[in-house]
Amino acid sequence: MSGTINLQLGWPSPSLFPASRLLDGASNVLHSKEKTASSLIYGPDAGYEPLRRSIATWLSGTYGRGTKLSSDRVCVTNGASGNLDNVLARFTEPGYTRAIWMVEPSYFLACPIFVDNGFQGMMKGVPEDDEGLDIEFLRKGLAQADNGSSPNAPVRKTGDRYKKLYRHIIYCVPTFSNPSAKTMSLRHRQELVRVAREFDALVITDDVYDILRWPAEKSGSYEELGAVPPRIVDVDRTLDGGPNDEWGNAVSNGSFSKIIAPGVRVGWAEATPSFTLALSQVGATRSGGCPAHMSASFVNELLETGSLEQHLKMEVLPTYRSRYYAMLDGIAKHLVPLGMQISTGKPYTESAQPGVSQAGGYFIWLLLPSNLASRAAAL
DSSP states (O other), X not given: OTTOOOTTOOSOOGGGOOHHHHHHHHHHHHTOHHHHHHXXXXXXXXXXXXXXXXXXXXXXXXXXXXXXXXXXXXXXESOHHHHHHHHHHHHOOBTTBOEEEEEESOOGGGHHHHHHTXXXXXXXXXXXXXXXXXXXXXXXXXXXXXXXXXXXXXSSXXXXXXXXXXXXXXXXXXXXXXXXXXXXXXXHHHHHHHHHHHTTEEEEEXXXXXXXXXXXXXXXXXXXXXXXXXXXXXXXXXXXXXXXXXXXXXXXXXXXXXXXXXXXXXXXXXXXXXXXXXXXXXXXXXXXXXXXXXXXXXXXXXXXXXXXHHHIIIIIHHHHHHHHHHHHHHHHHXXXXXXXXXXXXXXXXXTSOTTOOEEESSOOOEEOOTTSOHHHHHO
């Protein structure tokens, strides 16, 4: 059908791909003998060092709240999905790791990654509440799982190579969640970290939508929003004096797929230095080096020159913001009269000016009319 807009695609529209900026970045690298030599070899396990430094600087400005994050907390990945697989390979063993706890509704394509790592039948849903996560439901589930018959020590992954395995994995998208669009409150973020520490759980968060935000009201300004919500890894870094041990209980899974383009296949992980170092030592990476090495050098040029920041402020955010308001207008005009409702939870307002709330991400969650039978909806 001509003029149809496909809302199922989880990436920027081609009109927003920064092709000319990427071309400039690639040219800067490939016209420099020194940069070419360092970008076309097998990359360091932890990734292209200039990009690690650039990401650490960028994250410090976005989340640091006055703290400078060190580059040894960061390793370069080939995207959030590939890195999720690596985290599971390095820090879990099905059986000793009791379960995968997934906030529901959840990003459905994460499930095959868990299955491929041996967690078939071991994925458990945790319902959302208006603040993003039912903490008490999770706590009870973790306690019940720990009272089961699972082994108390790893069976296969032993020795110095596997210095840390977690008993539980908690997977969520805390900010503008996929697909519910909810943002977890600061209170729940802190409670989640405390629960993870109590039950030896690793919280894996896909932090891919955080900076794609704007005022919920058309008349609002970006300055009124305040700071970006802290990631779970930020809370773990600072809460109650910081992590309980050198490994911590959170890893941030970041990606440039939503802010540059998915085809660049570049992302990053941030956690404690010990965790990040171990993650970069996955067997395939030790053999072949960082899996996104050349692309990482191009992306670094966008960060170092400020080109990425310009792209976000001048092109991506204004476009997403206008499309968001247009979508809301369309929903109000065509769907609300049919009994449908928008449900994105309690607004996150901890860092904003009074009366100001944020919107953002890729999703708007709609509730069907209560009198609409599920069978009819399926048809």
